[in-house]
Amino acid sequence: MAGNSFGDLFRITTYGESHGKAIGVIIDGCPSQIDIDEDFIQSELDKRKPGQSKITTQRKESDIAQILSGVFEGKSTGTPIAINIPNEDQRSKDYSHIKDKFRPSHADYTYQMKYGIRDYRGGGRSSARETAARVAAGAIAKLFLKQHGIEIFAHVSGVGQLEAPNLDVSDLTELVSLRESNIVRCADPATAAEMIEFIDQIRKNGDTVGGRISTVIRGLPVGLGEPVFDKLHADLGKAMLSINAVHGFEYGSGFAGSEMLGSEHNDIFIAEEGKATRTKTNFSGGIQGGLSNGMDITFRTAFKPVATIMRDQATIDESGSETTISGKGRHDPCVVPRAVIIVEAMAALVIADHLLKYQSNAR
Amino acid sequence: MAGNSFGDLFRITTYGESHGKAIGVIIDGCPSQIDIDEDFIQSELDKRKPGQSKITTQRKESDIAQILSGVFEGKSTGTPIAINIPNEDQRSKDYSHIKDKFRPSHADYTYQMKYGIRDYRGGGRSSARETAARVAAGAIAKLFLKQHGIEIFAHVSGVGQLEAPNLDVSDLTELVSLRESNIVRCADPATAAEMIEFIDQIRKNGDTVGGRISTVIRGLPVGLGEPVFDKLHADLGKAMLSINAVHGFEYGSGFAGSEMLGSEHNDIFIAEEGKATRTKTNFSGGIQGGLSNGMDITFRTAFKPVATIMRDQATIDESGSETTISGKGRHDPCVVPRAVIIVEAMAALVIADHLLKYQSNAR
Amino acid sequence: MAGNSFGDLFRITTYGESHGKAIGVIIDGCPSQIDIDEDFIQSELDKRKPGQSKITTQRKESDIAQILSGVFEGKSTGTPIAINIPNEDQRSKDYSHIKDKFRPSHADYTYQMKYGIRDYRGGGRSSARETAARVAAGAIAKLFLKQHGIEIFAHVSGVGQLEAPNLDVSDLTELVSLRESNIVRCADPATAAEMIEFIDQIRKNGDTVGGRISTVIRGLPVGLGEPVFDKLHADLGKAMLSINAVHGFEYGSGFAGSEMLGSEHNDIFIAEEGKATRTKTNFSGGIQGGLSNGMDITFRTAFKPVATIMRDQATIDESGSETTISGKGRHDPCVVPRAVIIVEAMAALVIADHLLKYQSNAR
Amino acid sequence: MAGNSFGDLFRITTYGESHGKAIGVIIDGCPSQIDIDEDFIQSELDKRKPGQSKITTQRKESDIAQILSGVFEGKSTGTPIAINIPNEDQRSKDYSHIKDKFRPSHADYTYQMKYGIRDYRGGGRSSARETAARVAAGAIAKLFLKQHGIEIFAHVSGVGQLEAPNLDVSDLTELVSLRESNIVRCADPATAAEMIEFIDQIRKNGDTVGGRISTVIRGLPVGLGEPVFDKLHADLGKAMLSINAVHGFEYGSGFAGSEMLGSEHNDIFIAEEGKATRTKTNFSGGIQGGLSNGMDITFRTAFKPVATIMRDQATIDESGSETTISGKGRHDPCVVPRAVIIVEAMAALVIADHLLKYQSNAR
Secondary structure, three states: OOOEEEEEOOOOEEEOOOOOEEEEEEEEOOOOEOOOHHHHHHHHHHHOOOOOOOOOOOOOOOOOOOOOOOOOEEOOOOOOOOEEEEEEOOOHHHHOOOOOOEEOOOOOHHHHHOOOOOOOOHHHHHOOHHHHHHHHHHHHHHHHOOOOOOEEEEEEEEOOOOEEEOOOOOOOOHHHHHHOOOOOOOOOOOHHHHHHHHHHHHHHHOOEOOEEEEEEEEEEOOOOOEEOOOOOOHHHHHHHHOHHHHHHOOOOOHHHHHHEHHHHOOOOOOEEEOEEEEEHHHHOOOOOOOOEEEOOEEEEEEEEOOOOOOOEEEEEEEEOOOEOOOOOOOOOOHHHHHOOOHHHHHHHHHHHHHHHHHOOOOO | OOEEOOOOOEEEHHHHHHHHEEEEEEEOOOOOOOOOOOOHHHHHHHHHHHOOOOOOOOOOOOOOOOOOOOOOEEEOOOEEEEEEEEOOOHHHHHHHHOOOOOOOOOHHHHHHHHOOOOOOOHHHHHHHHHHHHHHHHHHHHHHHHHHOOEEEEEEEEEEEOOOOOOOOOOHHHHHHHHHOOOOOOOOOOHHHHHHHHHHHHHHHHOOEEEEEEEEEEEEEOOOOOOOEEEHHHHEEEEEEOOOOEEEEEEEHHHHHHHOOOOHHHHEEEEEEEEEEEEEOOOOOOOOEEEEEEOEEEEEEEOOOOOOOOOEEEEEEOOOOOEEEEOOOOOOOOOOOHHHHHHHHHHHHHHHHHHHHHHHHOOO | OOOEOOOOOOOEEEOOOOOOOOEEEEEEEEOOOEEHHHHHHHHHHHHHHOOOOOOOOOOOOOOEEEEOOOEEEEEOOOEEEEEEEEEOOOHHHHHHOOOOOOOOOOOOHHHHHOOOOOOOOHHHHHHHHHHHHHHHHHHHHHHHHHHHOEEEEEEEEEOOOOOOOOOOOHHHHOOOOOHHHOOOOOHHHHHHHHHHHHHHHHHHHHOOEEEEEEEEEEOOOOOOOEOOOOOHHHHHHHHOOOOOOEEEEEOOOHHOOOHHHHHHOOOOOEEOOEEEEEEEEOOOOEEEEEEEEEOEEEEEEOOOOOOOOOOEEEEEEEOEEEEOOOOOOOOOOOOOHHHHHHHHHHHHHHHHHHHHHHOOOOO | OOOOOEEOOOOOEEEEOOOOOOEEEEEEEEOOOOOHHHHHHHHHHHHHHHOOOOOOOOOOOOOOOOOOOOOOOOEOOOOOEEEEOOOOOOOOHHHHHHEEEEEOOOHHHHHHHHHHOOOHHHHHHHHHHHHHHHHHHHHHHHHHHHOOOOEEEEEEEEOOEEEOOOOOOOHHHHHHHHOOOOOOOOOOOOHHHHHHHHHHHHHHHHOOEHHHHHHEEOOOOOOEEEOOEEEEHHHHHHHHHOOOEEEEEEEOOOHHOOEHHHHHHOEEEEEEEEEEEOOOOOOOOEOOOOOEOOEEEEEEEEEEOOOOOOOOEEEEEEOOOOEEEEEOOOOOOOHHHHHHHHHHHHHHHHHHHHHHHHHHOOO
């Protein structure tokens, strides 16, 4: 249980360090006969990769996915799909200045204490570079879910104190277009412009800022999720919290719902053709008792500001002596624009896993 | 992976329906030679049981824990500890009015759709009664953690829009006393009085309200947690989100942290005797890179208002026809006072599991 | 991974010591809407319980199964099925003579060294009494498999050097009748008579003897099993080897097959109606590449002689001093007659688990 | 649970098809600070690779292991170790003759039925080529076990009806030398010569033959193994049965033990310096109650004859029509000489996993 696997039936295991030879993933449990569209996988990776715009890190990584197994003549065979992504930018010298220092609010100190050794280059295993492997695996999951008519949409709904208004989510495909029309990946263009301006200012100050991502999942059958511990939202929450920098998760009404009265919060069923297919409101976020109820799944994820700032900070070194440290090169001033696709990937992995569990009982 | 187990090395599996013969739990993986204090287990169950005060449900359950195995001459033997809690209040007639109806924002509909059958009495398996088994298991975990000097403290920090001020957490034992001095289990007496007054008013209106619980875990070694998916906060988040009615989880700075700048948010190390034992601030919530850093673990959990209200609500029945439904008897107007001990139990189970994982590598 | 659970999707967790309050099991993952025939469960337990005949132990246990959860109005609900079996014969005084002694070829010594404490009464957790819980769970699995037309048949094919001839297995139901017509549970009546005579003689000598059980599983779809580690025969093998006293497992041609030539051993396909539904021979034991091929699954399990003999044996005590020990009361002179139903139960659990896995991909 | 992972705490996941781009493995849970000797890993792979001698297949594969992650400056870092082994001999044309045919006693038919698609080239995923990944992972496990003074030795003890006499196992290092001194890997030189002669004759006849491998594990602490399902021998048995072509497993006295009397079979303790460190005999195979007892672990594994023979065999094709098939090129006439190192690898993986479990309780 060393922690590098996620999922039970649709299970991924990732490997790789920021500046090692490669990162990658094995996807075990992907059903056979799924069309594996390699261009799609690459397009997903491209949404996460560094160097996309002025508000992301300028590290150069082309992030080319190599499928090593599990695909035959364009289709999944039901055997493990291994995807390897070579690291190109392995300039270890860039990181000599942090070899013996613990960067504030990074994992340097905790890794060193846990393992007694660490690959300090670029954060090693604790680097968010690992999430490229998740995105590749998530792309496979999305290809599987597509066959079941399941859609996932995430966008940047908040940066710092800026918050996008609620979206009309009736057409998720259109929202993707809106989101991809700007570099901050907020589907509300007006807010997007403000966010970009704000992040750029932050970046020029050598500082960083946190943000929030909102997600909608549509098209699930009723009953996905496994009581009582593997509730659908509990697994979604764990998935989101496992992403670097995430500090909070809420679904449906979330924290705001905890301020409400039951008479306001209850979602009243609407009968259609003798079936309960909808509710008037969706404070439940599409989940009741841990099981999908057929409504949109909605949740929100909070990301802390990136810890690497371009300013001098006091810190300590391995010997316990006080010293100072400063970020070098260019880092992400705000992580959420690139994290949108990671959020979608992890959501897809959770849903794929639960869909297989749902099918196992063959209702 | 039917979902009724939690944890890997310190693993629990719960069973039981609200109005079946019993609920209970098997704890597999509890180390041997732990003193099993049955009075302590019972006192923990007593904090969760119904009928404690005017602001909790009046259902009568004495919740007596019977240890069936795994304990010999007062000590754990390393074999599975089975704990059974017989149900006393099995009056099925109380629930005939919901046999064919789906209660709004309850799990009736989703369970029926998933399984094609459900024990409708009191919500069956989806009832929060299941959490008594978690509390019993959590008590075993606490007895284990006590041997390692680990403390866990939770209290009600918010009810509706009422919010307790930040506590001085230097003495957790004293905070437990303060918390237990009032029926809402808020460690700030002034706020507690307001909360009780507010909940009682809500109850008289036949309504319910949500709330929030804040938790502190103290005394962990540095390095608990397993990158990259089984981060300590990811497992804590899943644990919390698996509790009935929880809609949100945040640790450290949480959602508020996503509005901050990196220069404000970074926790600067303090060197003491040549070791990095503390940070000036704790926006990280005691966790960096998914691993405990030796500071207090802090997190917050949001609970939606209880779905059963004492008012008529529109709903539908199994045939899809519109009907109305109303809560009967007395239910909890607010779940957080009883949930405090559930939060502590789940936190204890996560920490126990991660402590065994930590030990497995025998550093 | 403390080892008291078996299976992934159809998962059981057992608890209980030989002379504790109870033993029992939670079955998690049993599909909903299965008819739970309690009489059948009890009849299975009766086949394993002690005191059945002159060639089994005379310990008195009625082994009454109490279903505590997961069944509603006679059907499984998809939630955990907890079954508790109270221990009646808890006369601890019988075991004071072994409190400080390690019985040869028993688990006393290894449990004491592993856990630093043990419930020495009747072997505690290491007692084969634990297998009653497996039989109860296996009965549930059989009820599930019955709906899929899957049959399992095991019988005693060898005791000491006595070996039954190969059976005509065309009618498994008839073979069950033949097996149950004698107390040694061998479906060949002539060999059964010899076995009974032999075991009774062994018993009178205060000695014990080993034996072998042969099993046939019929009616599986093609493709059960999960390459490459969870091959169907690998999971069957683990299941069998987890039963007390089992020292060997082979499937299909087994050890004898390792002496054969490929030209003799290959199973040639027979085409019927344009499909490969049978092979001329079945040295493969119904499994190719770890997956069921539609032929009968066949395997054989070897049990060592019971370690408790009614004779003085040299041994040592906890202080390391030499001493002697002798069995008291009456123990099984040969374990296989009662183990037949345990073998069937474990086989049923493996197949149920793999059937759910098979269904998860919804072919 | 798609079956491509093995182990819990020391867990491997393999990938790759016989004629795809590569095969490989992720090892998750290897403790940090283990010296990773790449030459040793390669020397282990060399013992398994094809083309070693006249009695093995002539396929050309250099089987070069590439470590992609988890190792820094020669030591394990506690993060996943990914090892990739590119396939060199990808001549797909060799396999066009089996594209539409199901080879007898191979996995072609069952894979096709399970997945509806298969990479037919060289058996695809069902090829024993996958075991190279196991050998690489096993080498890592051995490096870990070496630090704990644990030794594993396997050799070919039987081929067809030839059987080596019992060995003097007092010096396992010397036995390795004896084993490696001949191409059949039997540590008894006289029997080895007979085996080689026999296999070569079989090969010339275009036939194949089965065999047996015997294993000794030395140096375990007392108490490895987890009752009641994850008994040490149950996990060893599953590990062995998961190897291609294995049809049987027995430990200690095995099948022969099932013919013995308890008075013969019991292992009497010998007290040394006030501790029970040895038993006079070792019919228990070093395991009592599923836990190691400090004596040598001994077990034996039976391999069926290789299914690919150089003769015409009747079979059927995908349309269900009768046809004939014949092996092409050169295949292994007997699998056991190359399987010795696979057996050792799987044994090492089981022990490494159980050692971490053992350590988790920090006795």
